Amino acid sequence: MAAHFAGSIPPFDVELPGEVRFGPGRARELSSIAARYGRPRILAAAPAWAFDGKGPAALVLEALRVAAEAVIPFRLGEGEAVSSEVDAGAALARSEGCSLVVGIGGGAAVDTAKAVAAMAPRGEPVESYLEGVGDGRVLDRPGLPCVAVPTTAGTGAEVTRNAVLSSRDRRYKRSLRSLYVVPRIAVVDPELAVTAPPFVTAASGLDAIVQLLEPYVSRRAQPFTDALAAQALPAAVAALPRAYADGSDLEARSVMALAALYSGICLAHAGLGVVHGLASAVGACTTVPHGVVCARLVAEAVRANAEALAGRKDDAAATARLARLAQAGRWVTGRPAGTPLGDALAGADRLAALVEALRVPRFRDYGVTEGDVAAILALPLGGNMKTNPADLAPGDVERILRSGL
Ligand SMILES: [Fe+2]
Structure with missing residues (x-):
């Protein structure tokens, strides 16, 4: 794990939430x-x-x-x-x-x-x-x-x-x-989700996956939340199609409930990134559900971040953040290590395929058009951009947003 911190573990805080009672029943x-x-x-x-x-x-x-x-x-x-x-x-x-x-x-x-x-x-x-x-x-x-x-x-x-x-x-x-x-x-209680319809399962589950991924690659990433992401991200990517196909699969529902719980702890401690920055702006201007926004933007966000970081080979911090995107990509694909950029891009492709397989709607299905892009981009993207792994150019952010249309 220390490799992800380029040899040293940064100082970090843990403010645990209230009491949690987890489990079926x-x-x-x-x-x-x-x-x-x-x-x-x-x-x-x-x-x-x-x-x-x-x-x-x-x-x-x-x-x-x-x-x-x-x-x-x-x-x-x-x-x-x-x-x-x-x-x-x-x-x-x-x-x-x-x-x-x-x-x-x-x-x-x-x-x-x-x-x-x-x-x-x-x-x-x-x-x-x-x-x-x-x-x-x-x-x-x-x-x-x-x-x-x-x-x-x-x-x-x-x-x-x-x-x-x-x-x-x-x-x-x-x-x-x-x-x-x-x-x-x-x-x-994962039993409470067994009647959630497939669309809700897909959109909320992909939100949880993004909320595990963005804190792991965040500039405020830290060991405590890394451990949660390492356990829950690969498990959630495997369990979500099962929960989607068979809502009564309590094992898959339990994994997703755990992933969501962990994702809340991760985002509260390590912050998020451009996907959630854009999700606030899209949510302010349109009726596209939050989970749909996150699902539709994550693949392009991973690509844009990975490519921006790969272009800064002489910057140790950028290289370390690309290594995190690559690790997240391997958790998502289950493939052995290739190049850092290749692993990150393969992760993006796998997430894009998952979003398609789960039939997540596009923004246009909610009446969003090209004409809305300028109004969405005019809104502030909030503190999430401060923790996004790469410094993205305005053109990158626009490309990520357009990938959801
Ligand atoms: Fe979210």
Whole structure:
């Protein structure tokens, strides 16, 4: 491993998230988890379908009702987490006297629950606290406790310290970020994902794969998250087609749940790259789901980074980062080592083939056209570009974006 650090291990920090309960069937423990908070009034934030009495969320709600004085449903709209919904949820939590927030669903539901819990005691719009949007206010004290129960394997939102919120009107997709946003407890039960449809499995699973790859090749890569990526990236690339083909394959679902969990820890510690930078901009301007954006851009992003780094042979740091792209490529392909550039490009080709095999839509399937490119590129790509392995030229970034159209 030391080879990846060119002979020396850099200083690094680990701020472990809250408690994690991982494994099939663990959602049943939500009764005892809720009971730790006395007999709480629980705000349950979840997509509307979760309250129809069927599917995986029904089991979760049932377990919560055993321990709660009341479970107040907060039905979320379709699509990504939005600031106005967070304000509505926080107001509901206050008016109902809630003492616990539980987020059930994909990354959007979990992020909404995290932000609602953080904002509930404050009575101010969440926008004032968003990075690059608000007036620089920071969360300086805990909000309500939050329990995250993901029903898809993708974002790792159950262990991250940011909630990504959008506003279509104001054209932003930015983070509410604080240690007080990390869920107190994450219940990661792979059984909850067995009914996720193939499209959701593909998009969320590819998001997790990108969130393992980008931190591994990041300029802030570090040994702790490297170990997680080394275990989860090759396993996820092998398991995702199985989970896609047979949703009830609990072994594959478990690997993907672990990959998503690890990916959240990796991105929180080591940062991301150009794929997630562009994902924020695309998400602010279009309705393309986050996982689809990441899936459609990753291959070209790996190629652009590898080629830019390969052109700087006299730069030891660039060579070391290319070695990481090559290692990630070998994890993805399972092939023995060739040249560093060759391994990285082979990894990109393998990821592109995986995205095709899983029938991930293109941006144009959501009505995005050539005419939208300029507006997307005009938006700031955020801190993700600071950790991207290569210094990409504007033309490279545009080429990566166009690869998704
Ligand atoms: Fe992501």
